[in-house]
Amino acid sequence: MKLQNKIIITILLAVAAPFAVFVLLPDSMSFAAVELTVGLVAFASALLAGLYARAHGRRLGRLVEAASRIGAGDLSTGRSQNLPASRRLLADEIDELNTTLSLVREAFRHMLQTVEEKTGQTERSSSSLTELAKRINVSAGNISQSMEEISRGAELQTELVEKTSTLVGEMARSIQRTSLSAEDAARSSREASQVAQSGGKMAGEAVDKMRGVFEGVERYSRRVYEFGEKTKEIGNIVKVITDVAQQTHLLAINATIEAARAGEAGRGFAVVAEEIRQLADNSSRSAERIGKIVEEVTAESEDAMRAVKESALRLSEGRDQLSYIIDSLKNIVATVTSGSDRVQIISRLAKEQIAGAEQTVKAIQNILRVTQKNATSTDSVSRAVDAQSDSLLDVTKLTAEIVAFAGVLEGEVRKFKYAESDGHGEETG
Amino acid sequence: MDTEKRQAESVDSSAFGDRMLLFKAGSRRYALPLAIVVEVLDIAAPAMVPGAPAWVAGMINHHGRVIPVLDMGMLAGAAASPGAAQVVLVELAGERMGLAVDQIESLEEAALKVTGAVDGPGGRCAWYKGEMLEIFDAVALHKAIEGNIERHASEVDV
Numbered sequence: 337m338k339l340q341n342k343i344i345i346t347i348l349l350a351v352a353a354p355f356a357v358f359v360l361l362p363d364s365m366s367f368a369a370v371e372l373t374v375g376l377v378a379f380a381s382a383l384l385a386g387l388y389a390r391a392h393g394r395r396l397g398r399l400v401e402a403a404s405r406i407g408a409g410d411l412s413t414g415r416s417q418n419l420p421a422s423r424r425l426l427a428d429e430i431d432e433l434n435t436t437l438s439l440v441r442e443a444f445r446h447m448l449q450t451v452e453e454k455t456g457q458t459e460r461s462s463s464s465l466t467e468l469a470k471r472i473n474v475s476a477g478n479i480s481q482s483m484e485e486i487s488r489g490a491e492l493q494t495e496l497v498e499k500t501s502t503l504v505g506e507m508a509r510s511i512q513r514t515s516l517s518a519e520d521a522a523r524s525s526r527e528a529s530q531v532a533q534s535g536g537k538m539a540g541e542a543v544d545k546m547r548g549v550f551e552g553v554e555r556y557s558r559r560v561y562e563f564g565e566k567t568k569e570i571g572n573i574v575k576v577i578t579d580v581a582q583q584t585h586l587l588a589i590n591a592t593i594e595a596a597r598a599g600e601a602g603r604g605f606a607v608v609a610e611e612i613r614q615l616a617d618n619s620s621r622s623a624e625r626i627g628k629i630v631e632e633v634t635a636e637s638e639d640a641m642r643a644v645k646e647s648a649l650r651l652s653e654g655r656d657q658l659s660y661i662i663d664s665l666k667n668i669v670a671t672v673t674s675g676s677d678r679v680q681i682i683s684r685l686a687k688e689q690i691a692g693a694e695q696t697v698k699a700i701q702n703i704l705r706v707t708q709k710n711a712t713s714t715d716s717v718s719r720a721v722d723a724q725s726d727s728l729l730d731v732t733k734l735t736a737e738i739v740a741f742a743g744v745l746e747g748e749v750r751k752f753k754y755a756e757s758d759g760h761g762e763e764t765g
Numbered sequence: 766m767d768t769e770k771r772q773a774e775s776v777d778s779s780a781f782g783d784r785m786l787l788f789k790a791g792s793r794r795y796a797l798p799l800a801i802v803v804e805v806l807d808i809a810a811p812a813m814v815p816g817a818p819a820w821v822a823g824m825i826n827h828h829g830r831v832i833p834v835l836d837m838g839m840l841a842g843a844a845a846s847p848g849a850a851q852v853v854l855v856e857l858a859g860e861r862m863g864l865a866v867d868q869i870e871s872l873e874e875a876a877l878k879v880t881g882a883v884d885g886p887g888g889r890c891a892w893y894k895g896e897m898l899e900i901f902d903a904v905a906l907h908k909a910i911e912g913n914i915e916r917h918a919s920e921v922d923v
Binding site for chain 2: 374582583585586589590592593596613
């Protein structure tokens with residue numbers, strides 16, 4: 337309800353009340369009583385109207401007071417703005433103004449609170465930032481130091497890498513020499529292998545020939561043996577002849593004796609017997625000679641047998657030795673071949689090593705380049721760190737400014753009184 | 766020609782003349798007059814007689830007659846001839862006996878020239894074809910046999 341309406345209604349009520357009373361009073365009443373009653377009612381209504389007007393005046397005064405307190409920066413006090421439902425219908429502009437004032441105060445307080453909070457945060461953040469900046473500065477110093485060390489390290493590394501490169505180069509040259517030697521060795525061992533192979537072949541041929549000779553000797557030996565056997569047979573026959581001759585001899589002697597006994601009559605027989613005896617003697621002597629010759633022949637054939645056996649033995653020894661030589665040559669060939677293979681492997685490995693060494697040299701050169709680049713990068717980093725340090729100084733300065741600014745802001749905010757009083761809590765509660 | 770000449774000579778001499786049978790026994794050579802020789806035999810081993818003295822080589826069967834064989838070497842007082850392979854059958858005073866010899870060598874027509882005496886039963890010796898021969902005639906042989914028998918008898922008595 338608007339204040340204007342309230343005033344009109346009040347006035348109307350104040351005017352209408354006496355009239356209403358007058359009308360409503362019974363006719364039986366005396367005039368004086370009527371006059372008195374009306375007059376009392378008129379007075380009462382005028383009094384009530386005056387009281388009502390005064391009440392509104394006080395409300396306005398409180399409103400002014402509240403507005404002036406806000407103006408003075410005191411946002412702590414204030415009544416509850418939530419009107420009870422019964423009064424909401426009767427609320428007038430004063431109530432609305434009061435509500436609006438509370439909202440303004442609330443808005444202010446909220447803003448100030450926020451500002452204070454944020455200012456505090458800003459200060460804290462600033463101090464953290466300053467701390468951080470200090471720490472970063474220290475770290476930057478450390479980084480700078482580390483960078484110098486890295487730079488020195490890189491120089492040392494470069495030196496070492498150059499030395500290593502030289503060493504690897506020398507190693508590669510030495511491997512190359514080894515490879516050349518290995519190739520020579522491989523060639524030599526191949527030649528040795530060929531020589532040994534041809535030697536083995538020749539020895540094999542010699543063995544074949546020797547086998548032929550051996551067989552010939554064996555044949556010859558068999559023949560000599562057969563000859564010896566035949567000679568022995570001859571000896572046996574000669575023995576038989578000798579026996580027969582001896583018996584004949586005895587018979588002849590006996591015949592001679594008999595002839596002698598027969599006297600003159602046996603004389604002719606004695607002559608015959610004597611002839612027979614002489615023949616027997618001759619046969620005996622011849623047989624004896626044959627026997628001797630047979631003995632000699634047997635002895636010679638035995639010698640020949642022995643010689644043949646010795647030759648066979650020597651040949652067999654020779655054959656064994658040749659076999660041994662062949663085996664040895666084969667072994668030599670095998671050994672030389674395996675040696676040659678190994679040497680070839682060595683040669684190949686040496687070549688691979690050379691390739692590896694070249695790659696190593698390349699890799700080392702790459703490392704060298706990288707190291708040099710690193711050194712350059714380290715310089716850049718150092719410079720960047722220096723720049724960062726400078727920037728951090730700026731940041732620190734700016735932070736100090738921000739902190740000062742925040743202080744100012746806080747001072748301004750502190751001019752308002754809003755938080756410490758109990759009223760603030762009641763207001764919000 | 767030679768035969769005829771010899772034949773003529775032998776006709777002039779006695780039936781046996783000075784003919785000698787030459788043989789080898791043990792390590793020595795001997796000569797026996799052919800007059801006492803009956804036969805020469807080719808007998809390797811005479812049958813041993815148990816209990817007989819060493820100089821008796823054994824017994825042989827000659828045409829059904831048992832004849833003693835004496836070791837010629839031992840009889841002559843020399844070494845025994847264990848390898849004796851032949852026997853010279855002789856007849857002394859109607860008794861036949863064999864002499865075991867190593868080998869009958871030859872029959873010599875000519876008389877041997879006695880060159881000296883030897884200390885043995887033969888008593889005589891001769892050089893013949895570069896070798897020395899002991900000549901045993903019938904008397905010497907008899908004496909040798911008797912001597913051996915006596916010695917044996919005395920040994921048995923003792």
